[in-house]
Amino acid sequence: MQTTKADGDRDSAGDTRRGFLxxxxxxxxxxxxxxxxxxxxxxxxxxxxxxKGAAATFLPVTELTAVPDDGVxxxxxxxxxxxxxxxxxxxxxxGAVYLRREKGSQQVEALSATCPHAGCFVELEADGxxxxxxxxxxxxxxDGGIVQPSPxxxxxxxxxxxxxxxxxxxxxxxxxxxxxxDKVARE
Amino acid sequence: xxxxxxxxxxxxxxxxDFLDDRTGWRGLVHxxxxxxxxxxxxxxxxxxxxxxxxxxxxxxxxxxxxxxxxASAQTAWESVWYIxxxxxxxxxxxxxxxxMAQAMVILLALHLLQVVIDGAxxxxxxxxxxxxxxxxxxxxxxxxxxxxxxWDQKGYWATRVATNLAGLVPLVGPQLQQLVVGGPDYxxxxxxxxxxxxxxxxxxxxxxxxxxxLALFRKHGLHAKQPVTxxxxxxWPDQLLKDTxxxxxxxxxxxxxxxxxxxxxxxAGGPVVAGELGAELGAPADPSxxxxxxxxxxxxxxxxxxxxxxxxxxxxGEFLGAxxxxxxIMLVMFLMPIVGRWRLGHRFNVAFTLGLLAGVAALTGxxxxxxxxxxxxxxxxLAEAARLYDETGGDEAKVLASVGDKAKARAxxxxxxxxxxxxxxxxxxxxxxxxxxxxxxxxELAGRPERIPPAGALDLVRRDPLAQGPRLFAQHCxxxxxxVDPARPDAAAILAKSSAANLHGFGTAAWMRGLLDPExxxxxxxxxxxxxxxxxxxxxxQGDLQDKDTWKQADIEAVIAVMAAESGLGxxxxxxxxxxxxxxxxxxxxxxxxxxxFGDNGTDLGTACDLTGWGGREWLVxxxxxxxxxxxxxxSNDRMPSFGKxxxxxxxxxxxxxxxxxxxxxxxxxxxxxxxxxx
Ligand code: FES
Numbered sequence: 001m002q003t004t005k006a007d008g009d010r011d012s013a014g015d016t017r018r019g020f021l022x023x024x025x026x027x028x029x030x031x032x033x034x035x036x037x038x039x040x041x042x043x044x045x046x047x048x049x050x051x052k053g054a055a056a057t058f059l060p061v062t063e064l065t066a067v068p069d070d071g072v073x074x075x076x077x078x079x080x081x082x083x084x085x086x087x088x089x090x091x092x093x094x095g096a097v098y099l100r101r102e103k104g105s106q107q108v109e110a111l112s113a114t115c116p117h118a119g120c121f122v123e124l125e126a127d128g129x130x131x132x133x134x135x136x137x138x139x140x141x142x143d144g145g146i147v148q149p150s151p152x153x154x155x156x157x158x159x160x161x162x163x164x165x166x167x168x169x170x171x172x173x174x175x176x177x178x179x180x181x182d183k184v185a186r187e
Numbered sequence: 188x189x190x191x192x193x194x195x196x197x198x199x200x201x202x203x204d205f206l207d208d209r210t211g212w213r214g215l216v217h218x219x220x221x222x223x224x225x226x227x228x229x230x231x232x233x234x235x236x237x238x239x240x241x242x243x244x245x246x247x248x249x250x251x252x253x254x255x256x257x258a259s260a261q262t263a264w265e266s267v268w269y270i271x272x273x274x275x276x277x278x279x280x281x282x283x284x285x286x287m288a289q290a291m292v293i294l295l296a297l298h299l300l301q302v303v304i305d306g307a308x309x310x311x312x313x314x315x316x317x318x319x320x321x322x323x324x325x326x327x328x329x330x331x332x333x334x335x336x337x338w339d340q341k342g343y344w345a346t347r348v349a350t351n352l353a354g355l356v357p358l359v360g361p362q363l364q365q366l367v368v369g370g371p372d373y374x375x376x377x378x379x380x381x382x383x384x385x386x387x388x389x390x391x392x393x394x395x396x397x398x399x400x401l402a403l404f405r406k407h408g409l410h411a412k413q414p415v416t417x418x419x420x421x422x423w424p425d426q427l428l429k430d431t432x433x434x435x436x437x438x439x440x441x442x443x444x445x446x447x448x449x450x451x452x453x454x455a456g457g458p459v460v461a462g463e464l465g466a467e468l469g470a471p472a473d474p475s476x477x478x479x480x481x482x483x484x485x486x487x488x489x490x491x492x493x494x495x496x497x498x499x500x501x502x503x504g505e506f507l508g509a510x511x512x513x514x515x516i517m518l519v520m521f522l523m524p525i526v527g528r529w530r531l532g533h534r535f536n537v538a539f540t541l542g543l544l545a546g547v548a549a550l551t552g553x554x555x556x557x558x559x560x561x562x563x564x565x566x567x568x569l570a571e572a573a574r575l576y577d578e579t580g581g582d583e584a585k586v587l588a589s590v591g592d593k594a595k596a597r598a599x600x601x602x603x604x605x606x607x608x609x610x611x612x613x614x615x616x617x618x619x620x621x622x623x624x625x626x627x628x629x630x631e632l633a634g635r636p637e638r639i640p641p642a643g644a645l646d647l648v649r650r651d652p653l654a655q656g657p658r659l660f661a662q663h664c665x666x667x668x669x670x671v672d673p674a675r676p677d678a679a680a681i682l683a684k685s686s687a688a689n690l691h692g693f694g695t696a697a698w699m700r701g702l703l704d705p706e707x708x709x710x711x712x713x714x715x716x717x718x719x720x721x722x723x724x725x726x727x728x729q730g731d732l733q734d735k736d737t738w739k740q741a742d743i744e745a746v747i748a749v750m751a752a753e754s755g756l757g758x759x760x761x762x763x764x765x766x767x768x769x770x771x772x773x774x775x776x777x778x779x780x781x782x783x784x785f786g787d788n789g790t791d792l793g794t795a796c797d798l799t800g801w802g803g804r805e806w807l808v809x810x811x812x813x814x815x816x817x818x819x820x821x822x823s824n825d826r827m828p829s830f831g832k833x834x835x836x837x838x839x840x841x842x843x844x845x846x847x848x849x850x851x852x853x854x855x856x857x858x859x860x861x862x863x864x865x866x
Contacts, residue, residue: 026423026427029428030427030431033435034244036244036283036438037247037248040276041250043280044279044280047255047276047277085273086265086633086638086639087641088639
């Protein structure tokens with residue numbers, strides 16, 4: 001390299017071409033070297049996108065006799081095994097549902113305790129007459145209907161519920177997208 | 188500056204102008220790039236830049252690793268296992284971080300060497316040299332703290348040693364150690380603290396020092412190799428091209444180390460398991476298991492070896508070796524810029540640095556030679572000395588008595604040192620392969636569909652018959668019983684040393700067939716070395732059973748099949764008639780049932796062991812717990828201890844869980860991953 005000038009702007013034509021090639025080569029080498037750790041990092045970082053939640057299944061919740069036929073909802077824990085990344089948890093409460101039975105009915109209605117507005121835990125008022133979400137005060141009737149005005153875009157999410165012949169109550173445990181008018185299950 | 192965009196300024200150019208007006212970025216970039224390189228660009232100047240690059244790589248990979256790492260005694264190993272074996276690309280991310288750390292240590296040495304040889308530490312660059320030394324210690328500190336984070340056996344034990352050495356620091360040692368460890372014992376807070384050091388305090392400090400280091404470097408300019416004979420060059424692109432080529436080369440080497448095993452496996456036609464590539468993950472840290480394979484990372488091996496020089500000096504020796512000598516070496520290095528003012532001083536500095544690196548290399552070589560001696564030792568040459576060593580225990584008088592010839596005895600004794608080294612090395616290599624097997628097993632267990640219990644992977648390993656069985660057996664059963672596949676070439680030698688039945692395959696048809704073989708029943712694999720050598724069973728097998736009129740071959744086979752079925756290890760395809768016939772024979776009071784109880788055949792217990800459920804889990808647990816019980820050997824029990832029965836004041840030798848582990852291991856009842864080939 002012939003230049004002793006501190007300013008690279010005024011190279012001769014040959015030097016400019018050589019300099020240009022060197023610049024491209026330097027950028028390429030530096031870029032390539034940096035791409036490896038970045039790519040490895042991003043690859044691993046995107047791993048959660050490959051993961052699917054547990055498939056929606058019916059989980060046993062309680063016995064029919066534990067749900068009095070007075071139309072008042074009651075809170076029950078949903079118990080299941082659970083895998084969280086590397087840990088496999090034995091059966092433990094993984095969420096809650098409200099169960100309700102009308103007078104003389106053998107059918108049980110199940111409502112998810114997750115607020116359709118933004119996912120807070122909807123609470124049952126002490127008198128059992130309605131639900132209220134502590135976050136932004138969405139209020140629901142005891143069968144999950146919406147009490148207007150409400151920040152919630154839809155009624156409480158009903159869950160499929162089965163009562164076996166022996167009286168075991170199980171619920172199809174599912175999560176739904178919050179904040180939208182339609183009830184769409186999460187994969 | 189001329190733009191590559193000619194004619195009307197494009198939108199990019201406009202954006203550039205807009206930003207330049209407000210930030211002056213062009214000037215900054217210009218200043219950063221257009222730096223004169225006196226004497227022109229050279230390869231020998233690349234080390235500083237590659238170090239910065241290596242550090243950036245560590246920051247990038249480290250942050251992404253951070254996103255998946257969980258620092259606690261119950262989750263550190265587990266989360267690293269998850270990164271390594273479950274996350275897409277996790278093995279690569281971890282591999283780059285692991286091996287780039289090692290590359291960094293090498294680059295540090297090269298950078299230091301170049302600076303000292305070129306005299307770049309001299310005035311006015313003294314302060315920058317000192318900053319460099321601090322940076323070096325910070326990097327080594329990050330290497331040391333990072334080694335613990337996976338909380339595996341090797342990191343755990345290496346860290347115990349390192350922190351114990353910290354405890355030798357005068358006056359504040361114990362307090363220092365307790366602070367680093369995060370309490371009186373190793374656990375959650377050791378990890379949280381090491382993690383905070385590794386990913387927070389140390390790198391933040393490093394960045395501070397690095398900024399000043401680079402600023403001073405630019406202030407003083409590059410120290411050119413003397414004498415300057417060539418015209419000056421520019422940093423951009425001349426030197427930077429060389430720098431980036433070197434960076435790419437470093438990254439290529441790191442990637443090569445990670446990927447070469449994969450390529451080799453592919454060429455050999457074998458399967459490539461991504462989780463096995465890159466950085467190793469040992470078995471989960473277990474303070475209750477000896478770990479003879481404990482060694483620091485290779486770049487600290489010289490220190491490990493150096494400490495051996497002071498062996499026998501006790502704590503004073505360790506204090507000297509781990510604190511005083513390294514302290515003096517660091518002091519000499521800090522004084523280099525001052526010593527280097529004199530011509531001779533500079534020569535001293537160069538000689539000192541070269542000598543230091545040579546010493547480190549020599550100590551590392553020595554350490555490796557001691558550990559891996561068995562790999563390259565001439566075992567043929569040492570064979571006789573080894574035999575005599577084992578026979579005499581190294582006693583020279585006995586050697587003389589055995590060899591007869593004084594000169595020869597001396598020659599043999601002269602090799603005893605090598606024999607001892609060989610034995611130590613063999614023990615180390617055995618420990619390494621055990622450690623590797625443990626690591627593989629732990630990863631296999633963690634990969635079960637049920638995953639790791641909340642108590643952590645150590646709990647999983649401790650409840651694993653395959654991991655614990657051999658250890659418990661060696662500790663409690665192995666002094667009498669052998670456990671060796673009879674098909675192994677060295678089986679006879681092992682059996683000859685045992686003094687009770689070979690329990691390999693106990694409960695299987697093959698084992699039972701050997702017992703009913705007149706050649707074997709009084710041999711070392713069965714009753715040969717026990718008090719039952721001339722007992723009723725041996726008499727029966729060698730006598731009654733040979734009467735081919737009463738005992739047809741098909742009858743014996745039926746008995747074998749039934750016993751294997753009792754233990755639950757039989758062939759499920761055995762025809763029902765065979766089983767029925769076998770049951771009849773075993774129960775019949777004029778056959779086996781004459782001595783043995785079997786089901787409800789009414790034979791009294793106490794004469795011979797109960798064959799009901801023979802070899803099954805319950806039966807095995809029972810006999811290990813108490814062989815003197817009337818169901819088993821009763822009063823005719825030979826030497827076997829009652830492992831599960833508490834003596835008057837002492838706890839039983841083995842807990843119920845441990846007995847269960849031995850029984851399960853003997854029966855081969857342990858978790859096996861489902862293979863794709865459906866083996
Ligand atoms: S989350 Fe329930 S009201 Fe907003």
